[in-house]
């Protein structure tokens with residue numbers, strides 16, 4: 001109750017201040033403030049954790065770092081958050097916990113909605129509304145500090161203004177003199193406005209090595225686990241680009257973080273359905289892929305990689321006694337927001353169990369289309385507890 005009074009006193013002061021200076025009064029001043037949640041406190045902190053990866057100057061989308069920047073978007077923020085479109089995390093809550101989860105928890109969501117519905121107050125004087133109340137991460141940086149090995153990706157890739165989302169593949173020679181154990185591969189964007197995600201594959205074998213997103217918070221493999229990269233490997237880097245409002249030449253780099261010399265090797269397992277096709281007009285065509293395990297294994301991470309017409313993806317373990325344990329469920333698949341899913345606690349799957357993936361596809365066109373139902377899994381042998 002006390003804070004609420006303070007909040008409106010602040011706004012009252014701001015309005016008075018504006019009136020004295022003859023400034024136009026803000027368009028929203030008629031909306032009564034009915035919340036104690038302030039931009040300068042709770043909101044800026046949540047945005048710092050969950051939005052500034054993409055919503056700052058010269059980044060993927062509009063800046064939300066100051067009250068002046070964010071206030072006009074209050075209604076849009078309400079809608080994006082409520083519909084769970086922002087932040088762009090696609091796993092349905094409650095099915096698996098992931099270290100790189102950037103979604104809003106229930107409390108964060110309630111705080112944001114209370115703010116947008118309660119008049120979206122700033123908590124600062126009008127003159128201070130264009131100053132960010134919290135630290136804003138500077139231009140592109142490496143996720144885990146300086147990597148052990150850095151490689152440029154080609155000579156610069158041109159992304160024309162307004163170009164639609166597309167995947168581009170580059171081959172990057174590592175020039176590694178000896179084989180290495182790798183705990184993480186990261187990307188540093190050349191230009192943050194156009195890079196949405198990246199995936200890394202070993203060119204010789206095609207196996208998945210890891211993926212990157214702008215919110216790459218925790219995709220280091222757990223201590224002791226590492227992917228083996230042979231000497232002289234070449235890495236295929238697949239980048240999802242989306243045009244900005246200007247022509248851009250992207251010069252991104254990849255960085256490798258080495259692991260300890262010994263430990264458990266992580267392998268890649270491809271869960272893939274036989275070639276499937278989706279009839280014209282289909283809205284939910286089901287495609288199943290399944291692998292029965294002849295040895296026990298531990299699942300560490302997922303990289304769903306279906307064709308863009310996928311609508312939902314479910315990956316489960318089915319035990320020999322037919323007990324189903326869901327590991328990952330993506331309900332509204334958005335191909336331009338692909339993400340890896342690194343399990344907080346790797347899951348050990350018993351011998352004789354099946355890994356089952358069910359993908360639903362839609363086809364709004366008027367002719368039959370091919371569909372690829374595929375996901376990569378990072379796996380290790382059974383891990384001792």
Ligand code: HEC
Nearest residue numbers: 047050051053054060061073076077080086087088214215
């Ligand atoms: C990984 C990057 C990323 C993160 C994290 C992110 N956004 Fe976004 N956001 C975008 C992009 C890019 C767009 C532009 C629309 C699109 O391409 O989907 C967007 C669009 C929006 C829009 C609609 C703006 C418009 O143009 O209509 C709002 C509002 C928004 N985001 C709010 C948020 C909030 C609030 C958070 C944090 C709670 C957040 N976003 C987190 C990338 C991100």
